[in-house]
Amino acid sequence: MSQEDQPPAAQTRRGSITALANGIRVLQTLSHYPTLRGVTELAAETGLHKSTVSRILSTLEEHQLVERDGTTRRYRLGVGTVAIAGPLLAHLDVRRAGGEIIREITATTQESTALVTWTGVDGVVVDHVDSPRLVKHITPVGTRIGRLRAASMQVFLAECTAGHRQRLYSTNGLSDPQDVEAGLDEVAQRGYGLNDGRTDPEEWSVAAPIRDYDGRCIAAVLIAVPRSRMTDAARADLPARAVEAARQITQRLGG
Template identity: 30%
Template sequence: MEDRKLTVRAVERALDILLCFTKDNELGLTEIAGQIGLHKSTVHRLLTTLEEKGFLTRNAATEKYRLGIRVWELSTHLPAYDESAALLLPAMERLRDRLGETVSLYLRDGLERVRIQAVQSQQAIRRVAQIGARLPLSVGASSKVLAAYAPPEVLQSLLEGPGWPDYVERDAYKHQLQEIMKLGYATSFEEREPGAAAVAVPVVGRSGTVVAALSVSGPVSRLSQETLLAYAAVLHETAAEMGLMLP
């Protein structure tokens, strides 16, 4: 039993190392050890194994690691939502061209949202959205949309979980979710990022359930409350178009 525990712990630590690269393209030994809270000698052994298996590659000049070819090979076998992200890309591009701001598509995964597709604004000052980014459900327009239409047990876990931010009042948040379900959209002003604003709407699949959140985001200097409300109607048009393409 003890050997099994050690094996599982080693797997968890190796996965923790790989997850470090969701935020950074290249990381050194010291940086990785600091992020996951392990001694450098332990991390070095795990890095060596991951490199040998092709999950990481090391730059000999900088001594830093980045994701290896095995990760990209695995990505070619992602489930259907990845295909949906590619299918919905043209509609998102048309929305970006129409509104001039960054467009993102999110799915809920547990108590987080994951950006599965994004189309960047072409303006000089814009919000850059990284595909694959994981964000909490507690703040942000898309988070509130996904939380509003999530099963009750998900909302309860979210509100009672240890990751709930102290600066967000739970009762006010629940009231926001009720309003979102009435209005059909959510807005946010600098809730997660200083200087950023967004509006999001649900994407309803053919089954009648909310399968994603579609958002437009950009700097608060361009996105006033009035502008976001006008954009919400345009987002609903695109979301309806997308819903016909999804199960």
């Protein structure tokens, strides 16, 4: 059956779906640019006719999904998009965004994982998944991590200003922080912190930074393993898993 032979109701539904898809395409295109876009530019970027783009923008403007600059008559995303995303953003905190991801890591590696948020002074475990193995590291939810050589704290310290770090060293009674400071550039460059027996002779752990929409480090993915169980393969594999998990969570948080 050709489109012309279809009942009017079916043709209307098809037209509505097409209009919705085109509207989404315009919104997605605007989201890619921090600068104002004109009708001609949007038509070229979406592949739609200028008259179609103009009609779409008019409708979106009525619902505050786009805003038109009064001087240039060009468009940007409007506050209505924030209202739509608000309920989702409010619930996409670190635990909600990352809980499923760290559970997948534990299921695959059989090792303990955790999400640690940064308070500006120490880390706080907000989610934890125990290894199913008999010998394991357990970090219950609510545990505060303040040891500066811990993997998650290395990640947080690497993001701090020098002045902030000095205050933390003083608070922790660390008179000679050179062994901590010396590794922070490497932590920042490679993208993860590593604790190979530095806080506990029996602990090996890796942590990678989770960032918010503004690029700030707000938490870390932590994988902890008894050192006696570590292998060369695990030493190569687990940091990559932590970094990838942190990247996925960051993306879910809008980063």
